Amino acid sequence: MRHGMLLCCVLAFWPLVGFGESSGSEIAITDREAAPVELRIENRSVMTFRATLLGETPELRARRATAAIEDALQGRGELKVSIDPIQTSYIVLLGYSRAFIVTPQDVDPPGASVRVAAEQAADNLRRVVAESGEARNIRFLLMALGYSALATMIYLLLLRGVSVGRRRLSGRLPGLMSRHKQWLKLGHTPLFDVQYLYYLFGRLLWLIYWVVVFLLSYQWLSFVLSQFPFTRPWGESLNVHLLDLVRYLLDGMLGAMPGLAVALCIVLIARAFSSFARRLLQRLARPGTLGWLTGETLQPTTRLTSLAIWLFALVMAYPYLPGSGTEAFKGVSVLIGLMISLGASSVIGQAAAGLILTYSRTLRAGEFVRIGEHEGTVTEVGMFNTTIRTGLGEVLTLPNSMITGSVTKNYSRIVHGQGYVVDTVVTIGYDTPWRQVEAMLIEAARRTEGILEKPAPHVFQTALSDFYPEYRLVAQAIPSEPRPRAELLSVLHANIQDVFNEYGVQIMSPHYLADPHQPKWVPREQWYSAPARPPGGDDVVK
Structure with missing residues (x-):
């Protein structure tokens, strides 16, 4: 048939x-x-x-x-x-x-x-x-209604139990944390604030509670829908979606384990290389090994070497990270690269200037320098900024790019032993003998406590201007701190005024409106006016 x-x-x-x-x-x-x-x-x-x-x-x-x-x-x-x-x-x-x-x-x-x-x-x-x-079977539909009602009762009881369990656990959490808070200490120092840790665990319990409620609701809805013929496909699809999600997560975790293992091996190898490079550079920094690698350049060289090793390790481990091939991961990488390229130009310039200062040894901590209009003792030469302390107690933070683009005067580099160079400038008219001015400036330096006798102070005539010559007193001082330098300059200026007053010489920079009636010149018999002394020792040369 x-x-x-x-x-x-x-x-x-x-x-x-x-x-x-x-x-x-x-x-x-x-x-x-x-x-x-x-x-x-x-x-x-x-x-x-x-x-x-x-x-x-x-x-x-x-x-x-x-x-x-x-x-x-x-x-x-x-x-x-x-x-x-x-x-x-x-x-x-x-x-x-x-x-x-x-x-x-x-x-x-x-x-x-x-x-x-x-x-x-x-x-x-x-x-x-x-x-x-x-x-079309009434008996089957009634049984489906009964199973659904029973499942609903069980579902409500489970929700009630989960809610009660969460409240009881939240109530016991402060007591548990107070009894075991010694675990959160390193010696006598607490690692975490118990109040914030309690808030964190409370939020975590709340999250777990809602995850459990969601799973129970999901399973209840899937079971009830599966009892009736017309809604059974929906209930089956819910189960399929949940199983697919669990399978996807498990497959993702299992599939990511080999890549994570490789990335972990790369990290361990990079850490070993970084430690080896640090110890090697410490040995090479000993005196007489490498001229450019000293105690000052050891720290930035170690940081740069470690940074290069870890960047190489990151590039090597990137393909093995979970999700590295996804479009989201690529988008985040492009966004980070764009942010770095747009905002890091000045940062890279500052860092390059810091490296130039470090390896050229332009500045060192403890040296007294003058950078543009700023003068003080260098306290720190950083990667991006250099900090100096002025004689008035001010702390100045100067960008390294500004330092490399300006003239830097170092008063500590040419001294003999400890200390720094101190100088000052005066301008006296041509009618005052220059030998007398030099002698008075040296006398003022000798009276100033803190200025060394050896090497002896020197006076230089740095300019012959239209109305007056310019005298610069250069000496070496003992203290290396910025505050004593300011005090020393103040005492030196006071002694200069006292010495000039004692010998009747006024400190003034003349400017003429017309030629004087008498020529402004110094007679020969006044060349060695006191306190200046002639080479032979006589007070006056005739």
């Missing part, structure tokens, strides 16, 4: 096949460009039509199949689902009626087994038939 019905089906399609116009090996004239249409019966997907069969588009095939299946489901008899081959395709039979045909062009991906696809569609149709019968 079954084969007779199959023959009737074949004969029914016979006029449409067109054996006189084709090879007779195919019954389907297909068009893969048509939009696929899903065949859905009783809220359950049966299969997807993708090909045009015998002039019928996938949409028309789905309509015919829907009408045939729903018509068959209205009957009272038992419906048996089966498949029969017809050439390269398969007919899915519902009872003794044709439900639909599965062709090779309906299979996705192309080239897959048509028989497997037909059997899968037949299984889906059997479930539709079974659920259609369950939907």
